[in-house]
Amino acid sequence: MGKKKRGHPDVEEILARPWCYYCERDFEDLKLLISHQKAKHFKCDRCGRRLNTAGGLSVHMNQVHKESLSHVENALPNRQGLDVEIFGMEGIPEDVVQQHNQRIIQNFYQAQADRYAATGNPPPGQGGKNPPKKLKIENPDDIKKRLAEHRARIAAQKAAGGAPTHTPPVGAPENQSPAQSASPEFPVPPSWRSIPRFSSSRRSRVLSSPQYPQGGFNYPPSNLPSRPGSNLPAPSGLPARPGQPGFPGYSPNASTVDELVASASSGQQGGDHIDQMIRDLERGEVPAKKGDSATPADEPAPEKKIKKEKDKNVRMVYDDELSPEERMALMPRYAFVPQAV
């Protein structure tokens, strides 16, 4: 995990930025924020003097100009009041802070999910590195062994009338030899596919979690307390990446592979209701995920994308080739009927 400095700051960095209570703008440092407040919100209309606080400005207006200050200038409609004493980050009501952080976090993950959706990159730490490594070190003996097992299983399945549709992804790790490239799933790094398979228990947790649709929030460590949807299962599931322990290159792993295959196949044939649901789900989503980063977390991305397009919504109050005056002139109340020339 190297530093990923790509101009996308961490959510902590964003949250740490000082921001203005009156207009919700955020700044590089506190000094800038204070000078912003003095210039935008606490500046005297009459003489241009910059005061430190709204209260100060009010007193100034009273004493120097004999006027009363009714609201803070350039403030958001619900933040114009003089009742809160704000200086820099001081004095912001707790609930407003909460709201602000909430908003920042939401925007952050939204932007992150949008980026992943737009670039097609997998989120950091999610299978980006591991699969290729595994591919390199896999040794032919293992592959052959697993292939044999896989074939046997397929035969067994066919005999048992099991659905063949989802065997390719399951068997994918075995399909390493190019000869098998006829498999439609081949282009997808096989071990990605296999991940959910091995750990169907983890998977089921994620899937059944009510937060699943917000999967975009799964990637980063959820050390953010106020995030409502930060679902704990996902991060805790990460370290237990199934690919590693069962990795053939590290130890003579035939037994592990056996286990994996066994668990997978038993999962397929087993009558467990939840497993059944998961399999149904997967059957539906596996083809859809092709080419995309095949992590469950990316699933809601298309939805997010649509949302983003909506973000760019523009509503023109007046949009016409005729001018407003011409429109008005057509109305009976303004119409002028010329007399015969």
Add this chain to the structure above:
Amino acid sequence: MAPTTQFELAQPPNDAISSLAFAPDAPSRLLVSSWDKNVYLYDTHTASENGDDAAEGGGVSHGTLLKKYEHPAPVMDVCFGADDNEAYTAGMDWEVKRIDLESGEQTTLSKHTAPVRRVVYSKAHSLLISASWDSTLHIHNPTNPSLTPLTVPLPGKPHAMAASPSKVIVAMTSRLVHIYDLATLAGALESQSGSAPPPWQQRESSLKFLTRAVAAMPSDGGYATSSIEGRVAVEWFDASAESQARKYAFKCHRQTDNTAAAGVTDVVYPVNALAFHPVHGNTFASAGGDATVALWDAEAKRRMKVYQKFADSVAAVAFSADGRFLAVAVCPGFETGMEDYNAEGRTKIVIRELGENEAKGKGAK
């Protein structure tokens, strides 16, 4: 509530305001043309005699309605003539009229074949130019009524017009902009040949949407245009490449709406009016459908100020000749999809006294 530097005029028009004009000399003489078929003449300084309206809204109302000039149809534009006592109006009744503000006497200068949208007076050339939806300009010389007005055909309906000391800018439909040289127009009128001179320059608007307003720099350097799509462009007359490279456009008078069902929506308002400051010639005001007026520094490309929202869309703005006052016409804006329109009771004129450096460019700060 409102600071004393800003007040509402008593006895505002009964319907939407189409235009505001300050007198060339007296800084407190204000003409207002309205869709209620009247032109109003105010003295913005004297205290109101019948302060009945003053109680309304709790604010202190000032100013006096001096006179009202009735027209047969809504008045689309008004401007002062050679002095504080002469005014010209553009009417929905196709006519361009001269009003003697003292006597109230109205004389028709010329008649178009469609409503007249704008009138502009050039003191330097003693020319009155009217622009009508019949796609013509009429050029008059009010000092010599014997001359038949010159008709200049336009390629589109004019929507906005402004005169700089030597030029007149006409913005039309299809983003067409023609710039005429006033001296050439005066010459053509004088010759009475009836043939219209070609425009000094023909341009395409820098803005992609219907032009809403034009204002000319008092320095004669260039002009600003605005469109119905919350945008303002600043351009220079000089056709040289380096001058043209200086032109720019920017977004303004927009609001983000987080409450919309469709998600975050950028609400874009038309920029209804522009006015350059007569003293600080780089400063101009823009008035938007978002009920705000903003001051801009055309040279520094900076926004100098945004005034607190008004109650309704801002239809027109004008600076007084000495640049000390800003008149703001507030009335509901006409929006797409409106079946009916009524500005009754919601029309206001706000006069703002500008602070010492309020409209002065950055340099001083």
